[in-house]
Amino acid sequence: MGNESTATGTAVEGRGSPTSTLPKPIAVAAGLPVRVDKWFEARRRLAWVLTTVLLGVVAAIVVVPAATGLRGGVSPVDEYVYTDALDKADRGEFSNTGDKVDQYARQVMVCRGVVGLQPPSPEICGSPLPDGSVPLGGYTSADIHPPTYFFLTAGVAKVIRAVGLTDDLLTSGRLAGALWLSLGMLALVALARAWGAGWVMPVLTAVAIGCSPLLVSVSGYVSPDSMGLMVGAGVLLAVRRWQEERLPHLALLAVAVLPAFVKVPFVLAPLFSAVLLVVAAAAGQATWRRTLTGSAILVAGAGAGAVMWQELRGLLAVDVPFIHPDAAPPGFRVFYDYFGYYLDSVPINSGAPLPVTYVLTYGAQPLPWLLLGAALGGVFLLRREDPVLPVAWAGMAGMVLGSIVLSFIVFLASGGFLVGTPRYGLALLPMFAVPLMCTRHPVAVLGILGSAGVSVLAHVLLW
Amino acid sequence: MRARLAWAALLTSVLIGLAGCAEPVFVPVAGPGAPGYGESRTTPPPQVVITQAVEGKPLPDGGYIDAIGREGADLRVTGWALLNPEPPRGELQVVLPPGSTAEVLQVEALPRGDVVGVTGNPADLWAGFTFLLRGSLPDDVGICILSQSDQGAFRLGASDRKLCRKHK
Numbered sequence: 001m002g003n004e005s006t007a008t009g010t011a012v013e014g015r016g017s018p019t020s021t022l023p024k025p026i027a028v029a030a031g032l033p034v035r036v037d038k039w040f041e042a043r044r045r046l047a048w049v050l051t052t053v054l055l056g057v058v059a060a061i062v063v064v065p066a067a068t069g070l071r072g073g074v075s076p077v078d079e080y081v082y083t084d085a086l087d088k089a090d091r092g093e094f095s096n097t098g099d100k101v102d103q104y105a106r107q108v109m110v111c112r113g114v115v116g117l118q119p120p121s122p123e124i125c126g127s128p129l130p131d132g133s134v135p136l137g138g139y140t141s142a143d144i145h146p147p148t149y150f151f152l153t154a155g156v157a158k159v160i161r162a163v164g165l166t167d168d169l170l171t172s173g174r175l176a177g178a179l180w181l182s183l184g185m186l187a188l189v190a191l192a193r194a195w196g197a198g199w200v201m202p203v204l205t206a207v208a209i210g211c212s213p214l215l216v217s218v219s220g221y222v223s224p225d226s227m228g229l230m231v232g233a234g235v236l237l238a239v240r241r242w243q244e245e246r247l248p249h250l251a252l253l254a255v256a257v258l259p260a261f262v263k264v265p266f267v268l269a270p271l272f273s274a275v276l277l278v279v280a281a282a283a284g285q286a287t288w289r290r291t292l293t294g295s296a297i298l299v300a301g302a303g304a305g306a307v308m309w310q311e312l313r314g315l316l317a318v319d320v321p322f323i324h325p326d327a328a329p330p331g332f333r334v335f336y337d338y339f340g341y342y343l344d345s346v347p348i349n350s351g352a353p354l355p356v357t358y359v360l361t362y363g364a365q366p367l368p369w370l371l372l373g374a375a376l377g378g379v380f381l382l383r384r385e386d387p388v389l390p391v392a393w394a395g396m397a398g399m400v401l402g403s404i405v406l407s408f409i410v411f412l413a414s415g416g417f418l419v420g421t422p423r424y425g426l427a428l429l430p431m432f433a434v435p436l437m438c439t440r441h442p443v444a445v446l447g448i449l450g451s452a453g454v455s456v457l458a459h460v461l462l463w
Numbered sequence: 464m465r466a467r468l469a470w471a472a473l474l475t476s477v478l479i480g481l482a483g484c485a486e487p488v489f490v491p492v493a494g495p496g497a498p499g500y501g502e503s504r505t506t507p508p509p510q511v512v513i514t515q516a517v518e519g520k521p522l523p524d525g526g527y528i529d530a531i532g533r534e535g536a537d538l539r540v541t542g543w544a545l546l547n548p549e550p551p552r553g554e555l556q557v558v559l560p561p562g563s564t565a566e567v568l569q570v571e572a573l574p575r576g577d578v579v580g581v582t583g584n585p586a587d588l589w590a591g592f593t594f595l596l597r598g599s600l601p602d603d604v605g606i607c608i609l610s611q612s613d614q615g616a617f618r619l620g621a622s623d624r625k626l627c628r629k630h631k
Contacts, residue, residue, distance in 0.1 A: 068489045104495055107502075111494030120493055123588055124574035128505040132541060132593035133573040166489040168496035175489075 030442030037198030047199055051189055058207050058456060059182040065462040066220025067174030073113035073120060075221035077352045080109045082222040085142035086173045089150035097143040098319020106134050108170055116353035146261045146309050149224035177219040177226045184229030185210045191233045191430055192437035194240045195388055202437040204448045209433060211455035212364045213356045214422050224263040228426025231259050235269040236430050242294060249297060256301025259427060260309050265406055267302040269427040274298040276394035283384045341403035342425045359461060363454030366447045374436035374444060391434040398428040506589040508572040509552040513565055525617025526610055538596040543575050544610035545617055548586035553612025558626045565598025
């Protein structure tokens with residue numbers, strides 16, 4: 001955060017919105033962030049401490065009800081195989097291609113059921129479950145993911161069990177999601193600060209996103225997607241530092257390679273960051289030579305990361321890969337269907353049959369519109385020299401083309417088709433959020449205040 | 464500064480120690496780690512034999528062939544039947560199309576909570592089965608499976624009824 005004074009100056013002083021035409025109470029509310037931002041700008045250390053505490057509390061409020069089973073059994077979003085991968089990682093083992101799911105995860109699934117799909121089966125709970133009685137003939141499908149998330153989560157889960165919060169592996173693994181969500185929201189605020197935002201809008205946006213059904217569906221359960229926000233914000237933050245010449249080429253390459261080693265769809269973050277660099281050059285904000293170097297590093301790094309993981313996965317395999325029965329050859333119709341997919345699906349829709357309370361549905365409703373509105377506003381209204389302009393363009397490109405690009409990558413890599421789902425776009429969410437976090441338009445301020453407030457209330461009510 | 468760090472470390476250690484001695488806050492309601500959870504022993508599978516069709520009256524329906532699918536050159540058959548809860552579990556008789564030969568591999572008993580839900584008999588928990596057939600079996604093969612146990616003799620649903628009767 002060392003260079004914040006110059007970075008934030010433009011936003012704090014220059015991006016205030018005219019509030020004189022608004023009724024007085026609304027104008028006061030909309031103008032509040034300017035005063036709060038100024039106050040915190042003079043007390044940055046305090047601002048970071050309060051932000052960290054607030055986001056940590058929000059993460060706990062969001063994650064604990066889901067993680068501790070108030071919603072029932074394991075998540076239908078592959079948590080059965082992820083639980084096994086966590087169990088194996090806890091014992092220092094990888095989930096390799098051709099491995100079978102061990103009894104712990106089989107018992108958890110049968111005894112607790114699968115949310116929305118399969119009720120608990122107390123009559124067979126505790127009985128040894130043979131391969132034929134569990135999905136996929138007992139084979140794991142978690143081998144498709146790198147072990148990074150599972151080993152890091154297993155480590156945090158050990159600490160959670162050591163402090164006595166729980167003795168259960170699955171519950172402790174899920175509670176680790178609160179840490180990944182906190183870090184993701186914090187990274188989001190840091191990202192906004194790097195692009196010149198104040199404090200209020202980034203924190204409110206981070207809270208609204210952290211409370212959204214999409215984030216609950218991945219953070220409250222065992223899922224590598226729970227690192228999506230953190231990885232996406234981290235990549236974009238690194239790209240910003242590289243733009244400012246505070247990060248060397250080699251570090252940018254490492255940042256481009258790493259997302260694939262958490263989850264392959266996260267390569268969308270470095271890929272669309274390359275779009276950001278190109279737009280910045282087209283707007284005259286950077287030289288083409290440096291832009292082409294950076295873009296090449298990001299695209300090649302992302303590709304190399306994905307290829308390296310697939311090669312490593314092949315080397316670790318103990319058997320032939322299990323072919324998912326849903327795998328179907330892609331057609332042009334499929335790509336057409338996924339055009340603009342993230343426009344309407346991120347982040348309000350979890351894409352999973354997990355229960356969402358009515359209050360949270362209403363709370364999350366304005367968020368995608370605010371993200372889209374701010375991105376469109378950024379594209380059409382910002383001046384060429386504004387550093388947010390390229391993020392707005394890259395974000396719009398991600399919303400419109402993200403799912404198609406991901407489907408195309410999977411098709412090239414495997415010949416198979418990936419069923420699009422909002423969580424695959426999680427690493428792009430920070431990019432979508434930057435224009436909103438950098439604005440102080442009254443509609444955006446009041447909208448995000450309402451969205452974040454109602455969403456937090458919805459989670460508090462669950463307690 | 465060092466003294467503060469030492470105090471902080473001591474306080475943290477005491478808190479962790481106390482927390483470790485206390486009852487866990489979050490306890491799962493079912494499954495591993497839940498109060499009262501225990502693992503029970505496995506149940507042996509029924510005997511599966513290849514047989515010729517039998518003469519006589521058609522058997523009543525009981526049980527079901529849920530799936531027949533290719534696994535490489537083999538056929539995997541999965542379903543449930545009314546079997547004995549304890550060994551000997553009973554017998555599954557597989558009637559193949561004329562001219563086909565096969566051997567039975569990898570027989571497993573499967574727990575079927577849904578069957579208990581339908582029959583209302585907890586003894587039917589391990590009514591499920593799965594096995595592999597290896598042999599000269601055409602792709603469009605139909606099979607018939609008959610079950611024989613203390614519960615009686617039945618023809619499994621989805622059996623090829625023509626195969627279940629003896630050809631003359």
